[in-house]
Amino acid sequence: MLWQASHNKNQVYRLLQLREESTKKIRIHHKADTAEYKTERILNSDISNGKETMPISVVNGEDEEEAPTDFDYLIANCETVSQNINRTISSLQGCSCEKDGGCLSSKSCKCATLSKGSWYNRNTGRLLDSFNTTNKSNLIYECNQTCKCDVTLCPNRTVQRGIQVPLQIFRTKKKGWGVRTLGPVDKGTFICEYIGEIISDKEADHIKNDSYLFDLESKGGEVFCLDARDYGNVSRFINHHCQPNLISVKVLVEHQDTTAPRIALFAARDIAINEELGFDYGAKFWQIKLKYFTCECGDVFCRYGTTPK
Numbered sequence: 001m002l003w004q005a006s007h008n009k010n011q012v013y014r015l016l017q018l019r020e021e022s023t024k025k026i027r028i029h030h031k032a033d034t035a036e037y038k039t040e041r042i043l044n045s046d047i048s049n050g051k052e053t054m055p056i057s058v059v060n061g062e063d064e065e066e067a068p069t070d071f072d073y074l075i076a077n078c079e080t081v082s083q084n085i086n087r088t089i090s091s092l093q094g095c096s097c098e099k100d101g102g103c104l105s106s107k108s109c110k111c112a113t114l115s116k117g118s119w120y121n122r123n124t125g126r127l128l129d130s131f132n133t134t135n136k137s138n139l140i141y142e143c144n145q146t147c148k149c150d151v152t153l154c155p156n157r158t159v160q161r162g163i164q165v166p167l168q169i170f171r172t173k174k175k176g177w178g179v180r181t182l183g184p185v186d187k188g189t190f191i192c193e194y195i196g197e198i199i200s201d202k203e204a205d206h207i208k209n210d211s212y213l214f215d216l217e218s219k220g221g222e223v224f225c226l227d228a229r230d231y232g233n234v235s236r237f238i239n240h241h242c243q244p245n246l247i248s249v250k251v252l253v254e255h256q257d258t259t260a261p262r263i264a265l266f267a268a269r270d271i272a273i274n275e276e277l278g279f280d281y282g283a284k285f286w287q288i289k290l291k292y293f294t295c296e297c298g299d300v301f302c303r304y305g306t307t308p309k
């Protein structure tokens with residue numbers, strides 16, 4: 001009887017082992033097969049904990065890594081030491097447009113005049129093709145707290161309205177975490193802001209992990225960087241791409257100190273559902289990082305891969 005019991009126990013154990021092995025095989029088989037059959041674990045249904053306008057889920061169909069928890073999710077830039085940024089309300093210029101009537105009309109809207117034009121489509125809020133994204137000193141002045149326009153109707157408040165497209169953090173094959181869109185996105189759509197801690201360029205020279213830095217490149221005055229290592233949002237997971245589907249635009253909202261603009265990421269072209277998002281980290285990043293790893297963007301025109309074209 002004892003033998004029988006232990007025999008049965010062994011059998012059950014072996015059966016369980018076999019089931020586990022076959023499950024593993026199925027998972028591996030599916031992994032090697034088409035992406036559609038991948039077993040994807042939902043690790044977090046909203047890493048922002050309700051802070052964003054839309055939930056940001058985290059999934060992993062590649063390895064055993066759990067959702068990242070080593071940073072604080074913020075939806076606005078922060079400082080851990082006070083920086084020399086002019087945030088006085090008296091230096092803020094706003095428009096006197098009634099309701100939404102005049103906003104974005106260069107003739108009467110002060111914010112459009114400061115922006116040297118109107119750069120958002122008044123119906124969709126999308127960035128217009130006419131905005132020159134290659135000139136990094138171009139700035140968009142969104143309407144602010146001193147403007148007379150109606151906040152809900154004003155067409156010059158795209159970035160301050162927050163994320164409007166469903167985004168997901170997912171495990172990539174070769175680049176750690178990445179971000180993709182769960183719906184199709186039209187060219188010019190605001191995707192998300194690059195959030196981080198505002199630090200001076202001198203502080204940036206001495207930080208241990210420089211992988212999450214975004215250079216604010218100011219001409220004259222203080223030079224700041226955004227460091228998303230410890231404080232950031234979904235954008236800290238967006239990888240570099242040599243032919244990116246995102247472009248960055250400097251935007252001023254609640255203060256107009258041009259040395260510390262907000263960084264908004266917009267769709268550089270139409271983006272397909274489930275497509276990974278990427279922006280160009282710039283030559284400075286790769287000058288340092290090429291000593292340690294090469295670009296895995298996989299584009300035929302990749303500039304920093306193992307076989308640069």
Ligand SMILES: C[S@@+](CC[C@H](N)C(=O)[O-])C[C@H]1O[C@@H](n2cnc3c(N)ncnc32)[C@H](O)[C@@H]1O
Binds near residue numbers: 175239240294295
């Ligand atoms: C701002 S983080 C992006 C999120 C990162 N993948 C993660 O898992 O947290 C930048 C780091 O991601 C990786 N990365 C980003 N783009 C890459 C690329 N095109 N090729 C290889 N690694 C990349 C590098 O390790 C880089 O230092």
